[in-house]
Amino acid sequence: MANLKETLEIVLERMKKHRDLYEKSEESVRYQTVNPILKDLGWDPENPEDVQPNISTEEGVPDYSLLKTEKKVLFIEAKKLLVDVEKKEIIRKLGQYCFGEGMKYGVLTNGAIWILFRAFQEGTTMAERLVWKVDLENDDMTASIRRLTTISKDNIENIETLIKKLQILDEIWQSLLEEPKELIEGLIPVFEKLVNEGYPEYKFASLEIEDFIKERVRELISPSTESAIEEITGLESFAExxxxxxxxxxxxxxxxxxxxxxxxxxxxxxxxxxxxxxxxxxxxxxxxxxxxxxxxxxxxxxxxxxxxxxxxxxxxxxxxxxxxxxxxxxxxxxxxxxxxxxxxxx
Structure with missing residues (x-):
């Protein structure tokens, strides 16, 4: 997986240069975008002990069956680049493959978008079973790698733990964005220390620093002027x-x-x-x-x-x-x- 970042960059360049091809040809998507990524995740598309393409199941024929120690562990369905892989009927079809084989997770991709979902979970809707989505063309590269590596050959047996860790990080970060008070309070002493060490000849009141950090944190959370953060004192002045x-x-x-x-x-x-x-x-x-x-x-x-x-x-x-x-x-x-x-x- 050391070369995954480099491979993703190559894939992105291919999609930019040959977009028309990948929008028309599913085979090109599979061989020139999906296969290189799988290989860097530890799944060798040329090794039948790792990857078996187009193997029939009771519910149909998934594009990829990934195996570890001779056991199927993940199905992957690939589509043309222009296909919306978030459509319910596409997700439902792969879900049928997984359910029929007792496989808990499946992956859908059009080369650019990768989606991991749970095939079944009692009391949940299809949308609630989406675990993560990677958009290679728009997401931060580090975030894409962090998600994709949950389905690597080395990690596949620990996928539940890795998914939970991702969910915890996202949940904590979202809670900080929604209630940034703790984030602001944590930054104040760090900021004060840097100011005092770097510019000891200038004296700043604690309130000056606190107000400055509040302003900057709000800009980070909502960078556009139209999305300026609501006033701490109330919502109506913001809404107006x-x-x-x-x-x-x-x-x-x-x-x-x-x-x-x-x-x-x-x-x-x-x-x-x-x-x-x-x-x-x-x-x-x-x-x-x-x-x-x-x-x-x-x-x-x-x-x-x-x-x-x-x-x-x-x-x-x-x-x-x-x-x-x-x-x-x-x-x-x-x-x-x-x-x-x-x-x-x-």
Whole structure:
């Protein structure tokens, strides 16, 4: 796996140069993008003890069967570059292959997008069984490598532990973004030390440093001016700055005046589809926060900072910046079996 980064860079260059080919030819995707990546993950496509292509199962013929110690451990289905591998029917088909063979995980890829999903898990929707998604053309290279290596030959037997570690890191980071107080408090002493050591002739009040760090952390969390973080003192002053716009959920179009209406509209849309019932509560987001609950309370009894009531009487927390409202609305859709991409904000 030492050369995985180099291989990914080569694959990306190929996709840029020969995009038309990969959009038309699944075989080219398999042999020129998928196979090199598998090889650097420890699976030799030319060794039948590692990789067996197009082997029939009771449910069909997956493109790749990966084996370790003569046992099938992972199915991979490859598509043309232009194919949306997040479509339910494509995921469902690979899920059937996996379920029929008692295999817990499967991978879908079009060369650029790689998706790992659980084939079955009681009480979960298809969207909830998506474990990770790698977008080689847009994601940070280090993040892509971190996810892809969970399916390497060396790691495949420990995949559950590795997946859980990824989920923990993502969850903790998301909770820090949603509640950056701990992040800010942790940076203050480090920043003060660097300032005092580097510029001892200048004296800064603690409040000066704290305010500066708050400002910079908020810029990092939401870099665009339109997505400027809400004021600590309340949501309305932030919301008033957002222009009127439209949002779409599938074919349904809604006019919104404030960023928090993205969340409210999405939740009410789910309710109208027969989803998001009181029995689904609490709907959590992160370590300590609930997004939706029967009462406007977070996981440890803390009150919602900006509670709004939904059509069915449930409460939703809308104390987020514009980017946070959009991200959480998409995550909410995914929790109830929809693709987050059906939400668009114009």
């Amino acid at each position: 700055r957002v222009r009127h716009r439209n949002m779409k959920i599938g074919k349904d179009v809604f006019e919104i005046r404030n960023s928090y209406e993205i969340l409210i509209t999405t939740a009410n849309w789910l309710i109208e589809q027969g989803k998001l019932k009181p029995t689904d509560c609490p709907v959590g987001m992160g370590r300590t926060r609930n997004l939706i609950n029967r009462e406007p309370k977070h996981k440890y009894g803390e009150d919602f900072k900006a509670p709004k009531k939904l059509l069915n009487g449930l409460w939703i927390e809308v104390h987020y910046n514009t980017a946070g409202c959009i991200n959480n609305a998409r995550r909410l859709l995914e929790k109830f079996g929809y693709s987050g991409s059906i939400l668009e904000v114009e």
